[in-house]
Amino acid sequence: MKTILIKCGGSVIDQLSDDFFTSLKELKKSGYQLVFVHGGGPDINEMLKVMGVEPVFHNGLRKTTAETLNIVEMVLSGKTNRKLVQLLSKHGLSAVGINGTDDQLIQASIIDEENLGLVGNVQQVNSDLIHLLLEKDYIPVITPLGSTEDSKKLNINADYAAAAVAKSLNVEHCMFATDVEGIIIDGKVASLLEEDEVTHYIEEGQITGGMIPKVTSALAALDSGLKSVMIVSGKKAFYQDETLKGTQIVKKQEVIK
Structure with missing residues (x-):
């Protein structure tokens, strides 16, 4: 079973185009199974503001108190996940929303309780539930929440959750859907970049x-053990004529076809 994992940031979900969903249907026709992991930053920040809770970040990660986690879970599960599932269904794609805490799907440990609170680092992904849904031809849509061995719920960075799920499923491609077509180098989209080239182009100012932050997330996914990640557009078609469009980032010159 060929599988593609697509990570959607919360801000991108509202920008997903009809062409994006057409590409998803083309992937399905080509024999790929799809799995989504999504974030929800904008929706979470909006609800925190309504609830009068000031967002706090430490080294780019959201500090998550027990109060914040309740809001994060409510928004991710009750709004953002529902939104993405509904969009997929609207375009004729059967999808099921699940939490990373369901059946201890994403097992995690607390990273740094003093500075980050209830933020987790993924230790293991129990992918049985995902495989069960894929076998029935559903698209799993997963929230980046996890739980400890004693069932304490944790907030997980969506990029790290996506990379962990992708690795556990041994996916063909791990894609980051963004608001751009890929990484622009010398005025055009680069189809393939090695990890050190990306670092060079950041230092060079291209x-x-x-x-x-998009490529930093992609590099972090590579560091987690993936061989390849892709940055693709959520606003345009990214798969046509059995060809993927975007920027593939690899550790070494290792094109994943």
């Missing part, structure tokens, strides 16, 4: 602004 990769700037909002692209930096």
